[in-house]
Amino acid sequence: MDHSAPTSATLAIVGGGPAGLMAAEVARDAGIAVDLFDAKGSVGRKFLIAGKGGLNLTHSEAMPAFAARYRERATDVAAWLRDFDADALRAWARGLGVETFVGSSGRVFPSDLKAAPLLRGWVRRLRDRGVRFHVHHRWLGWDAAGALRFATADGERVVAAQATVLALGGGSWPELGSDGAWTGPLRARGVDVAPLRPANCGFDIGWSAHFAERHAGAPLKPVVAHWRDAAGAAHALQGECVVTATGVEGSLVYALSAELRDAIARDGAATLHLDLAPGRDEPRLRAALAAPRGKRSVGEHLRRQTGIDGVKAALLYETLPREAFADAARVAATIKRLPLRLRNARPIAEAISSAGGVRLEALHDNLMLRAAPGTFCAGEMLDWEAPTGGYLLAACFASGRRAGAGAVAWLRERTD
Numbered sequence: 001m002d003h004s005a006p007t008s009a010t011l012a013i014v015g016g017g018p019a020g021l022m023a024a025e026v027a028r029d030a031g032i033a034v035d036l037f038d039a040k041g042s043v044g045r046k047f048l049i050a051g052k053g054g055l056n057l058t059h060s061e062a063m064p065a066f067a068a069r070y071r072e073r074a075t076d077v078a079a080w081l082r083d084f085d086a087d088a089l090r091a092w093a094r095g096l097g098v099e100t101f102v103g104s105s106g107r108v109f110p111s112d113l114k115a116a117p118l119l120r121g122w123v124r125r126l127r128d129r130g131v132r133f134h135v136h137h138r139w140l141g142w143d144a145a146g147a148l149r150f151a152t153a154d155g156e157r158v159v160a161a162q163a164t165v166l167a168l169g170g171g172s173w174p175e176l177g178s179d180g181a182w183t184g185p186l187r188a189r190g191v192d193v194a195p196l197r198p199a200n201c202g203f204d205i206g207w208s209a210h211f212a213e214r215h216a217g218a219p220l221k222p223v224v225a226h227w228r229d230a231a232g233a234a235h236a237l238q239g240e241c242v243v244t245a246t247g248v249e250g251s252l253v254y255a256l257s258a259e260l261r262d263a264i265a266r267d268g269a270a271t272l273h274l275d276l277a278p279g280r281d282e283p284r285l286r287a288a289l290a291a292p293r294g295k296r297s298v299g300e301h302l303r304r305q306t307g308i309d310g311v312k313a314a315l316l317y318e319t320l321p322r323e324a325f326a327d328a329a330r331v332a333a334t335i336k337r338l339p340l341r342l343r344n345a346r347p348i349a350e351a352i353s354s355a356g357g358v359r360l361e362a363l364h365d366n367l368m369l370r371a372a373p374g375t376f377c378a379g380e381m382l383d384w385e386a387p388t389g390g391y392l393l394a395a396c397f398a399s400g401r402r403a404g405a406g407a408v409a410w411l412r413e414r415t416d
């Protein structure tokens with residue numbers, strides 16, 4: 001990759017994640033000269049890490065259920081996805097020689113479950129088509145004349161661009177390049193940026209040292225989570241999560257994390273109730289536990305009568321005082337609704353993704369900043385959030401295309 005920077009560019013794309021690469025592709029295919037800058041020594045690092053988990057590219061779910069995953073931003077994101085939906089994404093991957101399949105959960109994956117071949121082929125194609133890559137270029141903001149300032153190994157460089165797409169990612173896993181430092185220059189430019197917050201994240205509970213030492217890393221499956229939303233409505237979801245040294249994480253927790261995070265911000269803490277025995281009802285458990293224990297230990301009685309052992313039994317010991325185990329009704333009730341008091345979300349650096357970012361009201365429909373004509377934004381740096389399941393990448397790809405197309409139209413208006 002090219003390590004030297006030009007001093008001017010027709011279209012500068014800053015950030016080489018899925019959103020920036022998509023914007024580059026659209027613009028280059030439209031015949032626009034594209035210079036793409038990234039702070040790191042290579043592009044797509046988070047995309048590669050996403051591949052370690054199987055690379056969930058998008059979801060096969062139909063609209064409007066798909067769009068509803070983006071919560072309060074459903075209408076905006078649906079508009080981006082109309083131009084580049086799951087079928088279009090799958091066809092695009094096929095164009096790079098990567099077939100995809102729909103998993104049993106409806107999630108869409110590349111058939112080899114890897115990100116590297118897709119990314120490698122994509123970057124090669126972009127380069128062959130003339131996109132110029134400039135790595136080790138960390139964007140610092142704008143100079144007084146509105147040119148882009150970059151920190152490089154050779155000192156600061158300035159690039160005057162006719163149009164710019166910023167695709168700088170969110171604030172999670174900052175070691176992969178997206179550290180949210182862009183919020184400073186954008187705010188200084190008058191752009192309304194919602195604070196970055198962890199999304200698809202774990203939570204702290206504060207286990208006893210004994211419990212944490214013995215059970216950190218233990219999966220809890222299957223369990224049903226019960227919680228109440230902001231309006232007080234009850235919800236339940238079955239899934240799996242993992243005990244950590246400080247609390248819980250994993251797919252079930254991630255799915256609820258936006259509501260739990262907001263509840264903690266609102267109320268100081270959030271309580272999640274776990275059903276540790278989804279297949280058994282409470283009266284049956286109560287009757288089983290009320291059977292004479294004889295000489296059996298409490299743990300052995302619990303295991304034989306209810307099937308609860310290991311980390312699930314340890315959670316009961318963590319929750320109930322010792323004398324409560326003589327009370328079959330109380331133990332049965334706790335098995336069905338074990339309270340987990342979540343004190344705080346884990347830091348954004350550990351989260352799968354981030355919420356917050358450039359508010360969509362600060363952008364035109366073509367994703368151009370109202371406060372900075374000619375500058376477009378795309379990807380996770382925009383203020384939307386979604387659960388895991390392919391929804392994150394789907395919105396990054398689609399918004400990258402929209403921003404790229406917006407930049408092309410904007411440049412053409414100026415040259416025609």
Ligand SMILES: Cc1cc2nc3c(=O)[nH]c(=O)nc-3n(C[C@H](O)[C@H](O)[C@H](O)COP(=O)(O)OP(=O)(O)OC[C@H]3O[C@@H](n4cnc5c(N)ncnc54)[C@H](O)[C@@H]3O)c2cc1C
Pocket residue numbers: 014015016017018019020037038039040042043044045046047049050051053054055056057058137138139140167168169170172173176177178179180181182351352353378379380381389390391392393394396
């Ligand atoms: C462990 C993990 C697993 C994931 N798995 C999935 C999954 O299976 N499915 C899914 O849909 N999503 C998944 N995601 C989320 C998904 O990877 C991100 O939402 C997506 O990569 C965001 O794309 P983006 O282009 O907006 O930003 P990023 O991919 O973060 O790219 C932003 C780029 O901008 C560069 N940059 C940042 N700041 C600067 C600067 N100041 N100057 C220059 N360059 C800068 C960065 O170096 C980076 O290359 C996962 C995330 C993680 C952490």
